[in-house]
Amino acid sequence: MSIYKEKREQTKNSLINSFWEIYEKKSLDKITIKNITDKAGYNRATFYVHFKDINDILQCIENQLFDSFDKMFKLTDIENYDQEYLLKKSIDLFTLNTRYYRLLLSPKGDPYFVETCKEKLKTLFHSIEKNNSSFTSNNVDFFLEYTVSGLISCILYWFESQPFPVEDLFNNLYKLIAACTLLD
């Protein structure tokens, strides 16, 4: 029973890894299931034992990232966060799994993944900003949209060129976010 599950996990991971290695080179719509199983050394039919289709294997990776996201930001702790701490942890999260985020957040990546990341970050920043009475309901949503999309784009921009150390990434972003927060 335990060896069954282990073997199953191993095959599944092997397929996921092979998929990702191909995805790092090819765009999603050019990848065939045979590409993946050939690289992993399995029969094409084995793929369908573990996944529904190519999108399913991508979603599988994304869900793992979402799990690590949720683990990092336990909802019970949020009350004690401030903007600075939240930004720090966000940068930590993205840099920890750079290999996946730098691709998934890029134009070659998955726009729906970006969307979900944005929504998750919005929730976090909103819970911090909710005591700030200077925002009307509409303005908060607008501010969050602006902040979070800027945040993600800048982190991705930093991934690509890494023009300065991660501390400056934090400082630059913190300045920008703080400036927008202090509006009437």
Next chain:
Amino acid sequence: MSIYKEKREQTKNSLINSFWEIYEKKSLDKITIKNITDKAGYNRATFYVHFKDINDILQCIENQLFDSFDKMFKLTDIENYDQEYLLKKSIDLFTLNTRYYRLLLSPKGDPYFVETCKEKLKTLFHSIEKNNSSFTSNNVDFFLEYTVSGLISCILYWFESQPFPVEDLFNNLYKLIAACTLLD
């Protein structure tokens, strides 16, 4: 000669329009060439007379939008722009072709199109900001990345729900952009 070109244009436009109508309902990877030609009333092979593949027909639409973009922002005039005027014209541009932008900029859309729009807007905002000596070279790029991606996301956000009149869209965005500009 004139009848050929007219007929050609007509067929091409018919295919483009049919494609877009389908694209408004289905995601790109589910659209087949037969879908398009059936709707337009042509043989599938006719598609290949005018376009290389499905991506080519999308690029064709995008290029038309880029043309209207460039026409709106003649590079010679930029010297006389200020931040306020540039933002106004940007909002004009997007709202004028809402039908196309709201889809192409969305998660269902084309990330590479978004990327090009961002680059074009960056160039414009950069030419205005270049006199502002408070930015170092790295900081300018960073500021532009943050501003432009926030700008586009917010316009798209406004497209979806339209929670307030377009004047407020401008005012809210102007406040956010101006706040970030005034950093040391």
Next chain:
DNA sequence: CATATATACAACACGTTGTCGAGTTTTGAT
């Protein structure tokens, strides 16, 4: 009117997909 060219079509060969039933090997239980 004859010839050349442009447009659209019908048919073809090819690759990918998702599924199936049958067979093999490895593991677990009695």
Next chain:
DNA sequence: ATCAAAACTCGACAACGTGTTGTATATATG
């Protein structure tokens, strides 16, 4: 040791989408 179940392989299948080629019709040119 024996039997059952699980994981995977194999070969084959129909269905579908793709891109190309040769051909017929409409239009333009000399």
